[in-house]
Amino acid sequence: MHGTPSGVDNATCTYGGLVRFRRGEPARVLRAPASLRVLLVDTRVSRRTRALAERVAARRAREPAAVDCIVRxxxxxxxxxxxxxxxxxxxEGDTDSLYEHLAELWGACHCLLAALGASHGALEAVRRAAAAHGLEAKLTGAGGGGCVSAVHNPPLLLDTHIEVV
Structure with missing residues (x-):
């Protein structure tokens, strides 16, 4: 169904929580900080993982050095x-600064994945809405629709309404 999946979905389902997965290495369960809060937004846009993986593979065939650089x-x-x-x-350290840095990484990772062709207009709309509330968001899974996640510092009010237009 997925073509040649990375294995991250299997590892996450098997171990649960935060899982570090890199093809060719054993999956490693990470300790999730007790303070970690993630906002998950379903775009309700279905996606086809195989088609997305094939699109990235085709891009890599055309520009292997650039795609490899993005993946690295x-x-x-x-x-x-x-x-x-x-x-x-x-x-350890200043929690606010650490969450700010984590949010930065979250947003940068999304931009790199978008450069690979994994984003979608609905994902970008959610990112814009999240950004209007000071949140960095990134696609989850293969992208192309599906869900967007945003990590936030615990003081964020969870009843905040984020309108996606």
Missing amino acids: ACGHLTDSAEQIFEKLSNC
Whole structure:
């Protein structure tokens, strides 16, 4: 159904919570900070993972160096996010600064994924609405629709209404 999936979905379903997954390496469950709050928005746009994966593969065939560079950059952002999760879990450092840095990474990762062709107009609309409320958001899964996640510092009021136009 998915073509050649990465394995991250299987790893997450198997282990639950935050899972670090890199193809060719064993999945590793990360400690989620008790303070971690994620806003998840369903765009209600269905997507076809296989079609998205094929589109990225075609882009990579045309521009392998550029696509590989984007993928490596996503890996660097993930490494940084993992370090922040660890600091938050251990109550090390200034929580507000750590969440601000994490939000920055979240948004940068989305932009890189969008450069690979994984975004969608509905995802971008949610990102704009979230940004209007000071939140960085990124696509989840394969992108192309589906859900958007935004990490936020716990003081955010959870009953805040975000209108997507």
